[in-house]
Amino acid sequence: MITKDQKPKETLRNIPLFSELSIEQLRKISVFSKVKKFSKNDIIFNEGDTYLGLYILLKGTVKVFRVSSKGKESVVHIIKPLSTFADIPLFEGGNHPVSAVSLDETVVMLISKDSFLELIKTEPEISLKMLAGFAKRLKSLINQLENVSSKEVPGRLAKYLIEEIKSAGTYSLPEPFVKLTIPKSTIASYLGTITETLSRAFKKLQNEKIIRVSGKTVFVTDLIRLEELAR
Amino acid sequence: MITKDQKPKETLRNIPLFSELSIEQLRKISVFSKVKKFSKNDIIFNEGDTYLGLYILLKGTVKVFRVSSKGKESVVHIIKPLSTFADIPLFEGGNHPVSAVSLDETVVMLISKDSFLELIKTEPEISLKMLAGFAKRLKSLINQLENVSSKEVPGRLAKYLIEEIKSAGTYSLPEPFVKLTIPKSTIASYLGTITETLSRAFKKLQNEKIIRVSGKTVFVTDLIRLEELAR
DNA sequence: TAGCATTTCTGACTTAAGTCAAGGAAATCC
DNA sequence: GGATTTCCTTGACTTAAGTCAGAAATGCTA
Numbered sequence: 001m002i003t004k005d006q007k008p009k010e011t012l013r014n015i016p017l018f019s020e021l022s023i024e025q026l027r028k029i030s031v032f033s034k035v036k037k038f039s040k041n042d043i044i045f046n047e048g049d050t051y052l053g054l055y056i057l058l059k060g061t062v063k064v065f066r067v068s069s070k071g072k073e074s075v076v077h078i079i080k081p082l083s084t085f086a087d088i089p090l091f092e093g094g095n096h097p098v099s100a101v102s103l104d105e106t107v108v109m110l111i112s113k114d115s116f117l118e119l120i121k122t123e124p125e126i127s128l129k130m131l132a133g134f135a136k137r138l139k140s141l142i143n144q145l146e147n148v149s150s151k152e153v154p155g156r157l158a159k160y161l162i163e164e165i166k167s168a169g170t171y172s173l174p175e176p177f178v179k180l181t182i183p184k185s186t187i188a189s190y191l192g193t194i195t196e197t198l199s200r201a202f203k204k205l206q207n208e209k210i211i212r213v214s215g216k217t218v219f220v221t222d223l224i225r226l227e228e229l230a231r
Numbered sequence: 232m233i234t235k236d237q238k239p240k241e242t243l244r245n246i247p248l249f250s251e252l253s254i255e256q257l258r259k260i261s262v263f264s265k266v267k268k269f270s271k272n273d274i275i276f277n278e279g280d281t282y283l284g285l286y287i288l289l290k291g292t293v294k295v296f297r298v299s300s301k302g303k304e305s306v307v308h309i310i311k312p313l314s315t316f317a318d319i320p321l322f323e324g325g326n327h328p329v330s331a332v333s334l335d336e337t338v339v340m341l342i343s344k345d346s347f348l349e350l351i352k353t354e355p356e357i358s359l360k361m362l363a364g365f366a367k368r369l370k371s372l373i374n375q376l377e378n379v380s381s382k383e384v385p386g387r388l389a390k391y392l393i394e395e396i397k398s399a400g401t402y403s404l405p406e407p408f409v410k411l412t413i414p415k416s417t418i419a420s421y422l423g424t425i426t427e428t429l430s431r432a433f434k435k436l437q438n439e440k441i442i443r444v445s446g447k448t449v450f451v452t453d454l455i456r457l458e459e460l461a462r
Numbered sequence: 463t464a465g466c467a468t469t470t471c472t473g474a475c476t477t478a479a480g481t482c483a484a485g486g487a488a489a490t491c492c
Numbered sequence: 493g494g495a496t497t498t499c500c501t502t503g504a505c506t507t508a509a510g511t512c513a514g515a516a517a518t519g520c521t522a
Binding site (some may be wrong): 050053068069070073076087088089090091092097098120121124127128130131134135136137138139141144145146148149150151164191192228231 | 297299300301303307320321328351355358361362366367369372373374375376380382404424426462
Binding site for chain 1 (some may be wrong): 495498500501511
């Protein structure tokens with residue numbers, strides 16, 4: 001487990017945002033950043049909470065979501081290590097627009113808003129990286145939006161599985177697979193549906209011999225048809 | 232109508248992105264930017280087209296959208312004057328991820344990618360403004376996403392009408408109103424639905440005496456219930 | 463302003479997905 | 493390692509919204 005005492009500068013170097021900074025700058029960051037740990041299902045912050053600063057996920061998984069007035073949860077993003085989150089209010093002001101909980105034992109780094117804005121001024125290269133990061137997320141949200149409004153649930157699931165397989169690096173194996181580490185209820189809400197419907201979508205893909213499920217692992221037996229569905 | 236010959240620097244000053252630049256910098260921008268005009272329904276660029284640069288809408292309305300493999304259109308954004316569009320590939324590389332058409336007689340300013348990236352280096356203040364702009368759009372997309380997956384069509388329409396009324400500045404009138412200037416089909420697709428369903432949603436709000444429609448103008452007779460629906 | 467074309471509306475029907483309620487399977491905790 | 497809680501699945505039912513087809517309304521052009 002990564003802690004504040006274990007070479008924080010080495011960790012910082014691996015964060016895309018900071019990859020091109022000098023040792024001196026990394027040292028500065030490690031001075032004004034705090035490392036925090038959370039257990040499974042801990043609330044990191046809630047929608048409407050006063051904004052403290054930017055988080056960088058060092059270990060674990062974080063669910064970023066919203067809850068509608070009727071209590072329905074919409075998962076906006078699933079954060080994986082070395083990505084930032086809670087970065088919108090840095091530039092927009094205001095409180096947290098979304099909530100975040102840990103899905104694992106997680107370790108995060110918190111950099112206060114003021115310190116980060118200070119840093120960004122002395123190091124304009126970081127702005128460009130943040131812009132690149134935002135651009136990527138805008139694209140991904142546009143994708144999510146298009147998916148939700150133009151594909152039915154089995155198609156959205158197909159697309160999700162393909163993305164997961166790609167990030168698992170098993171895409172080019174004869175039988176690609178992923179281990180689903182996040183709860184089905186979270187996947188459902190990320191795909192804009194509910195667990196029952198997701199369960200039926202999984203069953204449908206299994207019945208059509210497109211996937212094979214063993215425990216928490218999904219094997220793709222017919223990638224061509226899965227891609228067809230996702231398109 | 233704004234043309235290249237009519238004090239371009241005055242226009243530039245009104246663009247939020249450039250509001251704090253010096254006359255000298257504005258002059259530079261006006262040198263490497265091109266003003267282009269489009270008639271109603273002209274294609275400004277298509278998804279997949281090679282990326283030229285950042286657009287700023289000076290006059291008119293632009294629809295930014297995607298078309299799914301089955302031909303269904305998803306409207307991502309409706310651009311109003313003095314906003315930028317086609318800014319994602321500036322930082323992400325690649326071709327246009329979305330398409331854009333004019334809904335009106337429109338005038339746009341095109342700033343080439345290289346020139347803009349050059350400018351941003353000499354003027355880091357612009358990066359911060361772009362970051363603020365991106366942050367705002369991320370928030371708006373998160374909103375759209377939550378809406379589509381947690382509200383039914385009449386609720387989404389209610390929310391849309393409230394936003395329109397706010398931007399029309401009639402929100403605090405006894406009977407707020409908006410003139411719908413974009414086609415219903417575009418509104419439908421922006422709300423993640425189809426014209427028939429939108430038409431029924433309009434009828435429902437009218438039957439419940441929440442709105443009153445006269446031609447292309449929608450009057451809100453019961454703002455409280457409209458806000459209730461949008462929540 | 464007549465006539466054509468596009469846009470919008472309406473009705474009947476179908477379907478995907480949500481709701482409710484229950485049962486089964488895992489994971490977690492003494 | 494058995495019991496309790498949490499998660500996931502299944503079935504029967506309801507409902508919102510999509511599809512298709514045609515009618516009405518509006519806008520545009522000659």
